[in-house]
Amino acid sequence: MKALMVYPEFPDTFWSFKHALPFQGKRSAYPPLGLLTVAALLPSAWEKRVVDLNVRPLKDRDLEWADVVLVSGMMVQGPSLRGVIQRAKARGLRTVVGGPIASTTDPNLAEADHVVEGEAEELISILAKDLESGSAQPHYKAAALPDLTQVPVPALDLAEIGKYSAMAVQYSRGCPFTCEFCDIIEIYGRRPRTKTPEQVCEELTRIYKLGWRGRVFLVDDNFIGNKKNVKKLLPELARWNRDHRKPFWFLTEASLNLAEDQELLQLLHEANFDSVFMGIETPVAESLKETTKFQNLRKDLLESVKLVQSYGLEVMAGFIVGFDHDPPDVFDRQIQFIRDAAIPVSMVGLLSALPNTQLWRRLKAEGRLLRESLGNNTLLDMNFIPRMDTQELLDGYRRILETIYRPQEYFNRVLAYLSRVGTAAHMPLATSDLLAGFRSLWRQGLLSNYRKEYWKFLAKTLRRHRRSLDKAMTLAVMGHHFFKLTGAMTAETESQACFEDSKLIAEAPLPTP
Numbered sequence: 001m002k003a004l005m006v007y008p009e010f011p012d013t014f015w016s017f018k019h020a021l022p023f024q025g026k027r028s029a030y031p032p033l034g035l036l037t038v039a040a041l042l043p044s045a046w047e048k049r050v051v052d053l054n055v056r057p058l059k060d061r062d063l064e065w066a067d068v069v070l071v072s073g074m075m076v077q078g079p080s081l082r083g084v085i086q087r088a089k090a091r092g093l094r095t096v097v098g099g100p101i102a103s104t105t106d107p108n109l110a111e112a113d114h115v116v117e118g119e120a121e122e123l124i125s126i127l128a129k130d131l132e133s134g135s136a137q138p139h140y141k142a143a144a145l146p147d148l149t150q151v152p153v154p155a156l157d158l159a160e161i162g163k164y165s166a167m168a169v170q171y172s173r174g175c176p177f178t179c180e181f182c183d184i185i186e187i188y189g190r191r192p193r194t195k196t197p198e199q200v201c202e203e204l205t206r207i208y209k210l211g212w213r214g215r216v217f218l219v220d221d222n223f224i225g226n227k228k229n230v231k232k233l234l235p236e237l238a239r240w241n242r243d244h245r246k247p248f249w250f251l252t253e254a255s256l257n258l259a260e261d262q263e264l265l266q267l268l269h270e271a272n273f274d275s276v277f278m279g280i281e282t283p284v285a286e287s288l289k290e291t292t293k294f295q296n297l298r299k300d301l302l303e304s305v306k307l308v309q310s311y312g313l314e315v316m317a318g319f320i321v322g323f324d325h326d327p328p329d330v331f332d333r334q335i336q337f338i339r340d341a342a343i344p345v346s347m348v349g350l351l352s353a354l355p356n357t358q359l360w361r362r363l364k365a366e367g368r369l370l371r372e373s374l375g376n377n378t379l380l381d382m383n384f385i386p387r388m389d390t391q392e393l394l395d396g397y398r399r400i401l402e403t404i405y406r407p408q409e410y411f412n413r414v415l416a417y418l419s420r421v422g423t424a425a426h427m428p429l430a431t432s433d434l435l436a437g438f439r440s441l442w443r444q445g446l447l448s449n450y451r452k453e454y455w456k457f458l459a460k461t462l463r464r465h466r467r468s469l470d471k472a473m474t475l476a477v478m479g480h481h482f483f484k485l486t487g488a489m490t491a492e493t494e495s496q497a498c499f500e501d502s503k504l505i506a507e508a509p510l511p512t513p
């Protein structure tokens with residue numbers, strides 16, 4: 001059996017980094033870890049190929065080669081996923097869809113021959129046998145959440161690793177918290193399951209042997225969901241990195257209660273973590289209560305961010321507007337908080353009701369749902385009726401983006417961040433980073449419309465933070481992505497039409513809650 005595994009294309013979002021990747025000569029941020037894990041689970045007798053559409057297009061000869069096409073992705077990849085399914089079916093190929101999108105009611109799924117819902121580890125061998133015998137079912141659903149200690153090392157050798165800006169490793173799934181808008185806890189549960197330190201080190205060794213040096217993203221939705229286990233892992237990560245002459249530095253995602261545990265912060269620092277993404281969401285306490293994000297209410301938010309930064313970690317953060325309790329000045333408060341916290345990479349989105357979340361169920365009961373979420377919280381439209389006037393909300397959101405990604409404002413945040421972390425932000429340079437630096441001087445320093453602010457920023461960096469020049473250049477390049485992305489987003493003026501055309505979802509049949 002020849003299995004063609006296709007990863008659909010991402011649209012241009014905060015996380016795509018599409019405008020920054022060309023500086024490094026890269027095509028995509030991270031390899032498709034879910035598909036590569038499925039590849040490792042498929043029978044060894046099968047031939048397998050992986051095509052990541054974020055790296056290269058799907059060619060007719062890929063489809064000619066295949067017996068079956070497996071596609072995996074997130075909701076935001078829905079339109080691209082649909083195109084893959086249609087092309088495969090036009091050639092008479094069987095199509096299988098899995099991944100987080102398969103846990104939703106995305107209409108694109110209806111076009112696939114087989115849908116695998118939930119975590120696939122315990123289903124793949126059954127599906128493979130059924131495909132071989134021609135008796136595959138339209139729908140497979142995982143009966144239980146799998147034990148991660150049994151998950152094999154992803155087949156990373158099938159990925160063109162040089163095309164990515166970071167490698168990816170998953171340590172855990174699930175999160176103990178209860179944020180109302182979150183679909184992670186609905187899909188992966190509230191009991192974090194982890195791999196063993198040995199498994200993680202084996203994955204690192206595999207990546208190392210493939211020739212990778214540089215950033216490794218621990219892709220967990222909440223890396224510290226199981227603090228007891230992560231404290232056992234981190235010394236092993238530090239030891240592995242030391243034994244291999246520190247070829248990797250790490251970034252991950254963690255909940256804000258990280259700031260309550262200085263032992264954990266120290267362990268992250270010693271294991272060579274240089275960045276952490278945190279869901280801060282909002283400085284408005286009433287909105288945090290509304291969304292049951294109680295872990296963000298236990299300490300002063302600003303002090304928490306400063307403490308994490310003091311361990312040499314760059315804090316990247318997610319913010320949301322559109323909560324019922326957001327006051328009229330929420331936009332100014334978000335801008336001020338992002339400025340005071342010195343968080344260069346601030347991903348601000350509109351609240352979106354993802355399928356089958358607590359938020360979805362509440363809004364449905366209140367008759368406020370408008371339509372399915374597209375899973376892209378950077379679109380300037382809402383999939384539910386907000387408490388605040390919709391136009392006021394969209395205008396305020398646009399104003400936040402215009403303000404925080406004004407080049408001067410962004411570069412000031414980077415400088416404030418560098419002052420706060422001192423030289424702790426210094427990390428070894430990869431060849432792609434050097435290339436990115438030269439391209440940055442050319443494209444941002446000579447060709448961009450913000451070159452004046454760019455040179456002022458570089459001059460200040462050289463005067464005050466020379467030893468962190470590498471980090472400053474990396475953040476300058478990331479800034480280019482955000483300037484471009486938010487410039488395009490805020491130029492969007494048709495969003496309200498989308499809102500007005502929508503039919504209340506509460507009137508239509510709903511998926512299984």
Ligand code: SF4
Nearest residue numbers: 175177178179182255
């Ligand atoms: S902390 Fe993050 S992953 Fe956990 S429930 Fe909240 S939003 Fe979801």
